[in-house]
Amino acid sequence: MDAPLDRLLARFEERVRVLPALAGQTAVEVAPADLVEVVAFLRDEAGFDVLLDLVGVDRLGHPEAPTPRFEVLYHLKSLAGGARVRVHVPVPDDTLELPSCWRLWHAANWLEREVWDLFGIRFAGHPNLCRILCHHRFEGHALRRDYPIGRRQRLDAPEAFLLTDDPEWA
Numbered sequence: 001m002d003a004p005l006d007r008l009l010a011r012f013e014e015r016v017r018v019l020p021a022l023a024g025q026t027a028v029e030v031a032p033a034d035l036v037e038v039v040a041f042l043r044d045e046a047g048f049d050v051l052l053d054l055v056g057v058d059r060l061g062h063p064e065a066p067t068p069r070f071e072v073l074y075h076l077k078s079l080a081g082g083a084r085v086r087v088h089v090p091v092p093d094d095t096l097e098l099p100s101c102w103r104l105w106h107a108a109n110w111l112e113r114e115v116w117d118l119f120g121i122r123f124a125g126h127p128n129l130c131r132i133l134c135h136h137r138f139e140g141h142a143l144r145r146d147y148p149i150g151r152r153q154r155l156d157a158p159e160a161f162l163l164t165d166d167p168e169w170a
Contacts, residue, residue, distance in 0.1 A: 002026065004046035004083060011041060019088060029088040036099050039074060039087060043104060048076035048085055051105035054112065056119035060145040068093040070121055074101070091121050100125040118143040 005026050008016055015034050019027035030038045042048040052075040059065045070091040077084050091098055100123035102109040112123040113132040120141040123129060131138065135155055140147050 002083065004042070004048070004078070004085070007046055008038070008041065011045075012038060019086075022086075025084045025086055027086040027088065029090070032089055032092060032098050035087075035089050036101060036104070039076070039101055040104055042076055042085060042087070047078040047080055048083070049079055050077045051075070051101070051107050051111070052077050052084075054101075054108055054115065056115040056121055056143065058119060058143065058145045066090070070096065070119060072098055072115060072121060095122075096120060097122040097124055099123065102126060117141070120144065 005018070005028075008028065009018070012030075012034065015030065016038065017029040019029055021027060028038075053073075054075070055073050057071045057073060058069060059071070060069055068090050070093075072089050072091060074087040074089070075084065076087065089098060098121065100108065100112055102112060102123075102125075109127070110132065112126055113129060115121050116123065116126075116129050117131045117133050118141055130136070134142060135153070137155075138153060140151075
């Protein structure tokens with residue numbers, strides 16, 4: 001095992017589950033309640049100083065579909081050593097909500113908005129969780145596996161909010 005993973009396991013013991021590595025990349029799973037503390041440790045103590053990406057996953061219809069249906073993956077990188085770690089966080093089916101990490105990485109602000117827009121996963125504590133890719137009147141979440149692919153939605157008003165100083169649309 002590598003040193004950052006050893007430190008993570010020593011610090012969080014049973015609260016972190018090691019997953020099989022993919023392409024040599026370390027992967028762990030943490031509970032939603034431990035997310036912010038674990039990724040803050042990875043950033044501050046283990047040197048994973050860059051949030052490369054944050055993505056939603058919908059496992060509906062997967063032959064080995066785990067419960068819960070959704071999870072969010074955080075892809076972190078250490079600039080100093082080049083190491084990468086992937087943090088998997090299952091999203092509770094009853095709330096579809098995780099704590100926001102935008103205070104740790106400002107890039108998470110936009111990435112969390114994207115996951116909310118496309119999957120409907122909310123991020124508690126996010127400063128402005130609104131649509132970022134779909135039209136502001138779009139109904140549903142386009143990357144959910146149960147979203148009707150043939151559904152058409154009429155755009156009946158221009159995107160006037162882009163031309164305003166209204167903080168609701170910032």
